[in-house]
Amino acid sequence: MSRPARRNVSRISIASAAARLMAQDGIEDIGFAKRKAARQFGATEAYALPDDAEVEAELRLYLTLYQGDVQPDRLRHLREAALEMMEWLAPFRPYLTGAALDGTASGFSAIDLMLFADSGKDVEIFLLDHNMEFTPEKPRHRQAEALLRLSLPQADVNLHIFPAHLEYQRFHHRDGRERERLSREKLRQLLNTA
Numbered sequence: 001m002s003r004p005a006r007r008n009v010s011r012i013s014i015a016s017a018a019a020r021l022m023a024q025d026g027i028e029d030i031g032f033a034k035r036k037a038a039r040q041f042g043a044t045e046a047y048a049l050p051d052d053a054e055v056e057a058e059l060r061l062y063l064t065l066y067q068g069d070v071q072p073d074r075l076r077h078l079r080e081a082a083l084e085m086m087e088w089l090a091p092f093r094p095y096l097t098g099a100a101l102d103g104t105a106s107g108f109s110a111i112d113l114m115l116f117a118d119s120g121k122d123v124e125i126f127l128l129d130h131n132m133e134f135t136p137e138k139p140r141h142r143q144a145e146a147l148l149r150l151s152l153p154q155a156d157v158n159l160h161i162f163p164a165h166l167e168y169q170r171f172h173h174r175d176g177r178e179r180e181r182l183s184r185e186k187l188r189q190l191l192n193t194a
Contacts, residue, residue, distance in 0.1 A: 012058070014038050015050035019058035023067070026108030030055050031174070051175045059104045067106070075105055079191055081154035082111045086184045089159075091126070092117045093167055095181035098158075102180060110149070110156035114181055116167040120146030123161050134159075141171070 017037035018030070027033045030052045038049055050058075063071050078100035086094040098112030099105040117123050127134050127148070134148040139160065146161040171179040182190065 011048065011050040011054060014041060014043065014048065015054040015058040016062070017041070018050070018055045019062045022055075022059055022104075023062050023106045026106065028108075028110070052173055053175060053177060056102065056104055059106075063104065063106065070107075071105075074107065075100065075103060076191070076194065078105055078109065078111055078155055079187060081152075082113065082157075083184065083187050083191065084154075085111065085113060085157055086187065089113065089115060089123075089126075090184070092123055092161075093164075095183055096187050097160075097179060097181040101182055110158050112158045112160065114171075115159055115161045116164045117145075117161055118164050120148075120161045123148065123159060143171075 014034060014037045017040055018033040021027050021033045021036055022030070027036070034049050034055060043049075067074075079096070082096045082100055086096065092115035095114045096112070097114050099109040100111050115123060123146070124134070124136075127150075132150060134150050137147045137149055137158075139145070139147040141160060141162075143166060144160050144162055146159075148159040148161065150157040150159065171181070173179055
């Protein structure tokens with residue numbers, strides 16, 4: 001009995017399918033979206049998977065093509081809500097990162113903020129003192145001390161809490177690219193020029 005022929009699937013096809021899953025189904029984890037897209041094509045070898053930058057490029061293209069009429073307003077809304085949260089969370093030196101910054105925000109996207117605090121408990125106490133409900137989740141970054149998720153009327157917000165001494169360290173994506181982040185001042189400038 002012979003083995004079935006392997007399907008020749010391009011990385012761009014998998015990246016495109018992963019982007020569609022992220023935009024339509026709200027999948028936030030690029031790695032999960034890539035693996036799920038690869039399975040749809042029957043491609044399971046690691047070398048067949050696109051890198052994160054390829055998926056992000058396809059996601060931007062998908063959002064432009066299929067959600068171009070709402071995407072600019074969505075980004076502005078998320079960025080304005082992020083600035084409001086950052087003003088409120090100023091004691092923890094917040095930075096905007098993620099989909100609201102890099103332009104890949106879909107209708108499912110949360111605002112991702114990096115906070116730098118002496119302790120994750122300080123942020124939790126701050127939220128509790130202000131009667132803010134949050135859900136602790138497993139941090140996605142190995143150096144993060146905590147990840148707290150807030151569900152607000154404006155948008156969901158992920159607070160990625162890092163030790164204060166890491167504020168000026170460079171952070172990278174899994175594929176080695178430097179992770180962009182914006183301070184409150186830079187985000188305010190971006191909103192004023194857009």
